[in-house]
Amino acid sequence: MPDELIDICDEQNNLTGERKMKSEAHRAGLWHRAAHIWIYNSHGEIMLQLRAKDKPLFPNMWDISAAGHVGAGEDPAVAGSREAREEIGLDITPDELHLAKIVKWGDIYNEIINNEFYYVYFLRYDGDIANLKLQDVEVQAIKFIAVNDLEDDLKVNPEKYTPNRNDYWSFAIDEVKKIIK
Numbered sequence: 001m002p003d004e005l006i007d008i009c010d011e012q013n014n015l016t017g018e019r020k021m022k023s024e025a026h027r028a029g030l031w032h033r034a035a036h037i038w039i040y041n042s043h044g045e046i047m048l049q050l051r052a053k054d055k056p057l058f059p060n061m062w063d064i065s066a067a068g069h070v071g072a073g074e075d076p077a078v079a080g081s082r083e084a085r086e087e088i089g090l091d092i093t094p095d096e097l098h099l100a101k102i103v104k105w106g107d108i109y110n111e112i113i114n115n116e117f118y119y120v121y122f123l124r125y126d127g128d129i130a131n132l133k134l135q136d137v138e139v140q141a142i143k144f145i146a147v148n149d150l151e152d153d154l155k156v157n158p159e160k161y162t163p164n165r166n167d168y169w170s171f172a173i174d175e176v177k178k179i180i181k
Contacts, residue, residue, distance in 0.1 A: 005072040006032045013102065013117045019072045029106075029113030032069065035080035036118045037097065039065035039090070039125050040176045045144035047129065049088065051162075052138050057109050063162045064172070065123075065142070066090070076119035088142055089133035090125065097121035100175055103168065118168075122175060147173050 008018040009031040025032050039047040047065040051058055068083035070076050077094035084090040103118040129142055145153075151173050154161060161169065 006069050007072050026112045029115050031115045034069050034116045034118050035076045036064050037066040037080050037121045038172045039123050041126050044180045045146050047144050049139045050141040058162045061162050080121050087135050087138045147176050
């Protein structure tokens with residue numbers, strides 16, 4: 001995946017005015033922003049993506065619907081709509097995304113120090129996922145799964161999902177349950 005220029009934040013998510021390449025931010029553990037889009041449908045299902053097998057972080061694992069780094073000077077909602085279009089071929093506008101919260105997350109995987117503020121968005125999509133075009137270098141597959149089935153499978157097979165996010169997964173499941181009531 002190509003490197004990209006991103007804005008650097010302090011530990012309170014304030015932009016510092018500094019810009020670095022994503023790889024440099026990951027090497028040094030610098031705080032930066034990412035957009036996460038949880039897509040759900042009116043049947044109470046959440047769309048998951050199976051990460052590409054060659055991804056440096058968590059290859060071959062099920063993850064949120066779409067996500068990516070916020071580029072330098074980019075609004076997080078714009079980044080979210082861009083990532084949905086690039087990764088899964090879903091053409092949406094930033095206004096269609098509903099910001100639920102901002103999550104501070106630090107993680108180390110291999111030699112990547114990933115200190116991020118996730119801008120967590122939700123989006124309802126009742127279209128046919130067979131019509132979506134996946135970005136091969138990012139995503140192997142997508143699927144909708146019932147929130148109750150996902151909740152159960154996370155307990156039984158946690159190794160199938162991106163790790164260290166149990167509270168985050170629970171948050172997303174609870175949000176979708178609230179939304180579809």
